[in-house]
Amino acid sequence: MRSAYRVETVRTAERELMARLPDGALMQRAAAGLAAACADLLGRVYGSRVVLLVGSGDNGGDTLYAGARLAKRGAGVTAVLLNPDRTHPGGLRALRRAGGTAIPPHRADRAVHRADLVLDGIVGIGGKGGLRPDAAPLAELAAASRAAVVAVDLPSGIEPDTGEVRGTAVRADLTVTFGTHKPGLLIDPAREYAGSVRLVDIGLALPADPDLQALQHADVAALLPRPAAESDKYRRGVVGIAAGSARYPGAAVLAVSGALRGGAGAVRYVGPAGDAVIARFPETLVSDRGPKRAGRVQAWVVGPGAGDDAGPVAEVLATDVPVLLDADGLRLADLDAVRARSAPTLMTPHAGEAAALLGTSRGEVEGARLTAVRDLARRYDATVLLKGSTTLVAGPDGGTARVNPTGTPWLATAGSGDVLSGLAGSLLAAGLTALDAGSVAAYVHGLAGRYAADGAPAGAHDVAEAIPAAWRDIRD
Ligand SMILES: NC(=O)C1=CN([C@@H]2O[C@H](COP(=O)(O)OP(=O)(O)OC[C@H]3O[C@@H](n4cnc5c(N)ncnc54)[C@H](O)[C@@H]3O)[C@@H](O)[C@H]2O)[C@@H](O)CC1
Numbered sequence: 001m002r003s004a005y006r007v008e009t010v011r012t013a014e015r016e017l018m019a020r021l022p023d024g025a026l027m028q029r030a031a032a033g034l035a036a037a038c039a040d041l042l043g044r045v046y047g048s049r050v051v052l053l054v055g056s057g058d059n060g061g062d063t064l065y066a067g068a069r070l071a072k073r074g075a076g077v078t079a080v081l082l083n084p085d086r087t088h089p090g091g092l093r094a095l096r097r098a099g100g101t102a103i104p105p106h107r108a109d110r111a112v113h114r115a116d117l118v119l120d121g122i123v124g125i126g127g128k129g130g131l132r133p134d135a136a137p138l139a140e141l142a143a144a145s146r147a148a149v150v151a152v153d154l155p156s157g158i159e160p161d162t163g164e165v166r167g168t169a170v171r172a173d174l175t176v177t178f179g180t181h182k183p184g185l186l187i188d189p190a191r192e193y194a195g196s197v198r199l200v201d202i203g204l205a206l207p208a209d210p211d212l213q214a215l216q217h218a219d220v221a222a223l224l225p226r227p228a229a230e231s232d233k234y235r236r237g238v239v240g241i242a243a244g245s246a247r248y249p250g251a252a253v254l255a256v257s258g259a260l261r262g263g264a265g266a267v268r269y270v271g272p273a274g275d276a277v278i279a280r281f282p283e284t285l286v287s288d289r290g291p292k293r294a295g296r297v298q299a300w301v302v303g304p305g306a307g308d309d310a311g312p313v314a315e316v317l318a319t320d321v322p323v324l325l326d327a328d329g330l331r332l333a334d335l336d337a338v339r340a341r342s343a344p345t346l347m348t349p350h351a352g353e354a355a356a357l358l359g360t361s362r363g364e365v366e367g368a369r370l371t372a373v374r375d376l377a378r379r380y381d382a383t384v385l386l387k388g389s390t391t392l393v394a395g396p397d398g399g400t401a402r403v404n405p406t407g408t409p410w411l412a413t414a415g416s417g418d419v420l421s422g423l424a425g426s427l428l429a430a431g432l433t434a435l436d437a438g439s440v441a442a443y444v445h446g447l448a449g450r451y452a453a454d455g456a457p458a459g460a461h462d463v464a465e466a467i468p469a470a471w472r473d474i475r476d
C-alpha cells in the first residue's frame, strides 16, 4: 500500500519527532536522502554543475544542505537566492563552507542554462497557490534548460493536499519527497509536474488512516475473489447487468464482457440487447422482463448505453443489493432515491458526467479531482469512482480515498468504461465493499488496458480479453 498524508498531518508528525531529536536533525535526514538521489541521477557528481533555486523557508534549507553535500563531493554548486535576507542561515553557511556560491535571481539565467542539475527548493509544504511573480520566472528558466530538474519535497507551485495547479509550477523529472507521499504527488494535474517520485524516510510516525492510498499488487491480490472448494455459481455471486438499448447494444455486450471476467459465478443480463449479448457470450442468463422480475442477483450494474429509459434505473435503485450506477444511469438516477438506499451504491462517472452532477465544468473537475470525488460522494451518500487520467475512489464517510496507480491513456477509447462497470459490478456481487470493488476493478482494468494496448491502439473488447492475464499477473 502506498499512503499519502495531507500537510496538516505531516506538520503534526514532524513537530512530535522534532521535539525528540536534536535541533536540525530532521533537516539533515532530508538533505542526506536528497543528495543521495541527486548523486544517483547525476551518475558522476565530481565536476557536475548544480544550481539550487532557494526560497526563504525550510524547503530552501533542505536544498542548501543537500547542495553542500554535493559540493563536498566535487560538484560546482550555485544557489539562486529568491530572498537573500530570509534565506535559511545554517543552510547557506554550510553551502559556503563547502565551496558553493550564492547569486541573486537576476543572475540566474546563465547558471541555469549551463547546469546539469537544477534543484527546486523554492517552496515545499508551506506553499499556497501557484508560484508568486518573483518565483515564476525561475520555474520557466528551469523548464527551458537542458538540466535534469529535481523537486525538493514537491514541485513548487502545486497544491500538496489536492493535486491542483492554479498557476505556474515547476516541472520536475524527479521529486524527492520526505516522510510520506503528499496526495498531490499522486493526482493529476500535479502528478505530471512531479515526474517520478522517490520517498525518503525521515522517521515520521503517521496515523493509521492516510488521506489517500494507492493499492499495490499484493493488496489487490488479497482482495481478488477466489472460489473455494465448496463454491457454486450462486455462492460466488450473481451480477445483474441492466444496460444497452436498441441504439447502443454494444454497451451491454461490453459490460457483460467485463462482468464475466470479474469473479461473479453468473451474469444475468436484463434489457433490449439480449440477442447481441447471447451471440457474443452464450453463458449469459438473458431476460427482457426488467430488473424486478429478473431473479435474484447479489449486485446490479445499471446505466451503460441505457439511453433515456429511466425505468430500470429506478427499479434497480429500489433493491436492497449493491448497485453500480454508470453512464446514462447517472443522469437518470434520482438523487433522493440514491440517498435513500440501504445497500451500498457505487457511482462511476467520468469528468464530464461528474461535472453535470455537480453543476460545474469538466475543466473544474479535472483540475480538482479529489475535491470533486469527495463532494459527489458526500452529496449522494455513495461511493464514487471518478474516471480519467487519474482514477480516484472515495466513500461517503470522507475517510481514506484511493488513487489508482495502473492504467494508460490508451484506455481513453469508446466502451472501455462499460467494461470497467461490468468488472466492478462483478466484484460487488462477489462480496467486496464498494470502495474495494471500485479500486480493485480500476487496478485490474488499468493493467488489462496496458496489456491490451502494449504501445498500440486497442479496442474496449481487447481490454476485456486482457483481464484474465492481468488477474493472473496480480495473483502470481
Ligand atoms: N518541518 C520539518 O521538520 C521539516 C521540514 N522539511 C522541509 O521544510 C518544508 C516546509 O518548510 P516551511 O514550513 O518553512 O515552508 P516552505 O519552505 O515550504 O515555504 C515557505 C516559504 O515559501 C514562501 N511561499 C509560500 N507560498 C509561495 C508561493 N506560492 N510562491 C512562492 N513562494 C511561496 C513563503 O513566503 C515562505 O518563505 C518541507 O516542504 C520540507 O522541504 C524537511 O526539512 C524535513 C523536516
Ligand SMILES: Nc1ncnc2c1ncn2[C@@H]1O[C@H](COP(=O)(O)OP(=O)(O)O)[C@@H](O)[C@H]1O
Residues within 6 Å of the ligand: 327, 350, 386, 387, 388, 389, 390, 391, 407, 408, 409, 410, 411, 412, 413, 414, 415, 416, 417, 418, 419, 420, 445
Ligand atoms: N487519459 C487517460 N489516462 C488513463 N485512463 C484514462 C484516460 N482517459 C480515460 N481513461 C480511462 O478509460 C476509461 C474510459 O471510460 P469512459 O470515459 O466511461 O468511456 P466510455 O463511456 O466510452 O466507456 C475509464 O476507465 C478511464 O479511467
Ligand SMILES: [K+]
Residues within 6 Å of the ligand: 059, 120, 121, 122, 123, 124, 151, 152, 153, 154, 155, 156
Ligand atoms: K520544492
